[in-house]
Amino acid sequence: MKGIEIRRLMQNEEVPYELLLLADPSIDIVKDYVSRGEIVVANYIGELIGVYVLIKTRPLTMELVNIAVNEKYQGKGIGKKLIFDAIKRAKEENIKVLQVGTGNSSLSQLALYQKCGFNICGVDRDFFIKHYKEEIIENGIRCKDMIRLEMDL
Numbered sequence: 274m275k276g277i278e279i280r281r282l283m284q285n286e287e288v289p290y291e292l293l294l295l296a297d298p299s300i301d302i303v304k305d306y307v308s309r310g311e312i313v314v315a316n317y318i319g320e321l322i323g324v325y326v327l328i329k330t331r332p333l334t335m336e337l338v339n340i341a342v343n344e345k346y347q348g349k350g351i352g353k354k355l356i357f358d359a360i361k362r363a364k365e366e367n368i369k370v371l372q373v374g375t376g377n378s379s380l381s382q383l384a385l386y387q388k389c390g391f392n393i394c395g396v397d398r399d400f401f402i403k404h405y406k407e408e409i410i411e412n413g414i415r416c417k418d419m420i421r422l423e424m425d426l
Contacts, residue, residue: 274317274346274349274350274351276317276318277315277316277317277322277323277351277354278315278316278317279313279314279315279316279323279354279355279358280313280314280316281311281312281313281314282312282313282314282324288307288312289312289314289321289324290303290304292321292323292324292341292343293307293324293326293339293341294341295341295342295343295344296339296340296341297339298405298407298409299404299405299406302404302405303339306326306328306338306339307326309328310326310327310328310338311326311327311328311362312324312325312326313325313326313327313355313358313359313362315342315351315354315355317346320343321343322342322343322346322351323340323341323342323343323346323351323352323354323355324339324340324341324355325337325339325340325341325355325356325358325359326338326339326340327359327362327363329366329368330372333367333368333369333370334368334369334370334371334372335363335366335368335370335371335372336371336372336373336374337356337359337371337372337373338373338374340352340355340356340359340373342355352385353385353388353389356385356386356389357389359371360389360390360424360426363426364426368426369425369426370423370424370425370426371391371423371424371426372394372421372422372423372424373386373391373421373422373423374397374400374419374420374421374422375419375420375422376401376409376411376416376417376418376419376420377396377414377416377417377418377419377420378409378410378411378412378414378415378416379411379412379416379420380411380412380414383420383422386422387422389424390424391422391423391424392422392423392424393420393421393422394421394422394423395421396418396419396420396421397418397419397421398417398418399417399418400417400418400419401416401417401418401419402417
């Protein structure tokens with residue numbers, strides 16, 4: 274899709290929680306990392322269609338903690354554009370490692386991150402059982418473990 278504008282969310286703009294909750298069902302967890310991160314949004318013809326949040330986790334490491342695309346725009350390459358934008362921004366900050374985590378049941382996200390150059394580096398066992406009140410079922414699979422991926426920049 275052409276004509277997509279990707280930019281930092283301005284301080285006077287509302288945080289797009291509805292969109293962020295597509296990728297992470299816990300409002301408390303979303304509010305926590307939003308307060309610590311940089312929010313980047315994608316607009317298309319005046320409509321907010323995507324968002325991601327980057328947080329600095331260590332001196333030379335950032336994590337892409339949420340990436341979400343409006344459901345009617347999914348499957349059109351917008352997620353990939355957002356990931357490549359996050360990579361570009363991290364490089365501009367002289368970050369050396371970019372990380373991302375996703376659920377063991379998030380099959381299309383796991384494929385997307387690997388297609389974009391991330392490699393699996395670990396598993397946080399029972400992450401979603403310990404940190405989320407509600408059970409998460411995706412693709413007919415219970416989401417229990419956080420699959421960790423990273424990329425050297």
